[in-house]
Amino acid sequence: MDLFDRSAPLDKSIGPSAFAPKPGAAEGFRELVGQIGREVAAPMTAALERVNAFATSGRIDRAGLRELREEIECARRLALSAQQISRFASGRLRQNPERLSLTQTLRDALAQRSRETASRGIDLRQDLKPAEIIIDASMWSALLQSVLDWSFEHARSHIEFRIDIKSWPVHARLGCRFAYIPADELPSQNAQGAQRLDTVPWQLLHRLSQALGLVVRRDDKDGNTHLTLEFPHTVNEGVATLAALQFDESGAAGPNSQPMVGRHVLVITSRRETRNGVRDTLRSMGLMVDYVGSIDEARQFCEGGLPHAIIFESALAGENFRKLRAEWTREVPALAFIEIAEQGRELEVSDIGGQRTSRIGRDVIAGALPSALMFELSKGG
Numbered sequence: 001m002d003l004f005d006r007s008a009p010l011d012k013s014i015g016p017s018a019f020a021p022k023p024g025a026a027e028g029f030r031e032l033v034g035q036i037g038r039e040v041a042a043p044m045t046a047a048l049e050r051v052n053a054f055a056t057s058g059r060i061d062r063a064g065l066r067e068l069r070e071e072i073e074c075a076r077r078l079a080l081s082a083q084q085i086s087r088f089a090s091g092r093l094r095q096n097p098e099r100l101s102l103t104q105t106l107r108d109a110l111a112q113r114s115r116e117t118a119s120r121g122i123d124l125r126q127d128l129k130p131a132e133i134i135i136d137a138s139m140w141s142a143l144l145q146s147v148l149d150w151s152f153e154h155a156r157s158h159i160e161f162r163i164d165i166k167s168w169p170v171h172a173r174l175g176c177r178f179a180y181i182p183a184d185e186l187p188s189q190n191a192q193g194a195q196r197l198d199t200v201p202w203q204l205l206h207r208l209s210q211a212l213g214l215v216v217r218r219d220d221k222d223g224n225t226h227l228t229l230e231f232p233h234t235v236n237e238g239v240a241t242l243a244a245l246q247f248d249e250s251g252a253a254g255p256n257s258q259p260m261v262g263r264h265v266l267v268i269t270s271r272r273e274t275r276n277g278v279r280d281t282l283r284s285m286g287l288m289v290d291y292v293g294s295i296d297e298a299r300q301f302c303e304g305g306l307p308h309a310i311i312f313e314s315a316l317a318g319e320n321f322r323k324l325r326a327e328w329t330r331e332v333p334a335l336a337f338i339e340i341a342e343q344g345r346e347l348e349v350s351d352i353g354g355q356r357t358s359r360i361g362r363d364v365i366a367g368a369l370p371s372a373l374m375f376e377l378s379k380g381g
Contacts, residue, residue: 032203036082039200040075047071077149080288081204084142087286088211095136095212099235102131102172103163109144110161112332116152116305123158131163131172132235135212137378141263143208147176147227150201154180154225165234171215172231181223197225263377264288264307268298268316274340277365278311285370295320302328309336309376311369314359329355336376340365347372 050068054060060068110117110124117124133140151159155178162175180197197220209216215230265282269275270293282289290307292298295316306328312321317339328335339359347368348359358376360368 032085035203036078036200040078040082043071043074043078047075076288078200081146081149081200083286084146085204085207088139088208095139097134097136097233099132099134100137100140102133102174102231103128105140105144106161106163106174108332108334109141109148112308112334113148113152113305114331115303119304120152122152122155125158125160126162128161128163129165131165131231133172133231134233134235135231139208139212143205143212146201146205146208147174147229150197150199150205151176151178151227153199153201154178154197156180156182165236166230169232170234170236172234174229174231176227177224179224183223186223263309265290265309265311265373266298266301266307267291268293268295268310268312269340270294270313270316274313274362274365277362278340278369281366281369282373285373287373295324299324306332306335309338309373311338311340314339314341325355336373338369338372338376347375349375 047068050060050064050071054064106128107126110126114124157179160175160177162173162177164173164175165171166173197218206216209229213232215228215232217228217230219226263286265287267275267278267289269278269291275291279289279291290301292301295318298310298312310325310328325337337355337357339357341359341361343361346360346364350357350359358372360372
């Protein structure tokens, strides 16, 4: 059984220091670097073998192409997790706590990735009581995504999510329980058991939890694991606890330098110059960005899961796009849309028929796109 129990004092400077190596801990960070290398190399090696087979035969079927994409996507997610660990360890990020609904943010995150769970054959079970917390929104979003990455990676059937309130002290708790070894494979695989769970997404999850001052517990037994995140800064029946009030009133130590780290953006553009302008602008923002050249490609791409934001050229926003947007929005109401128009200088926001769109001109992508993304993603929570 592995049991992790971590908490941190009420101190805004804990964010970076929870990631940075302490005296005598250099060996642990060397091991982490080695682990990242091994975990990224495994899917990339499989992908390279598949590409070599394709080069030799000149043929690749649809199943092989899907597996190739999954292998590359796995490596990219691992690299992004490593990138986030590096960014949070840099000391440039400062927490800016605010009041959030723990329940609603979890529901939104699960809805946003519902297509992914369906494609993986994972059944989600939810028992979510209302709970509000005081926390840095961007770091909480990154942590929540790492919880989902980690659990989706290892769950063999269903995942149970639970939110409740501990009576004393009054702390909200988020629980995640799943089986990582099928019952028919026990006890043969139970010896290596919990070690398979200590992947790079877990390393990010654990470090982010520490940085946010959460209590982390993980109980691994008989091929099942139960993760609990406990939130000391909980709002109790409309009144924040003393610790939450102190945390909220102390003010942020500085601006959040990576407000969108870990978010996923899909860019729909048929023009190379537009794509290059967007790529250059977003490169340093900690985002995971994909590009497609048409609405049909966007539809196919999103079959496996929806992003957090969609950037699209106005020339492609015809009837097919409007129908597709309505379908996506029904599934994930918080999905953000940013239009790149032929004309226009500053950020403009329109709301037509309940569909909000931020619009910027092609000539001001470098200056206006970061603000538009920050505005839309902050609205989405």
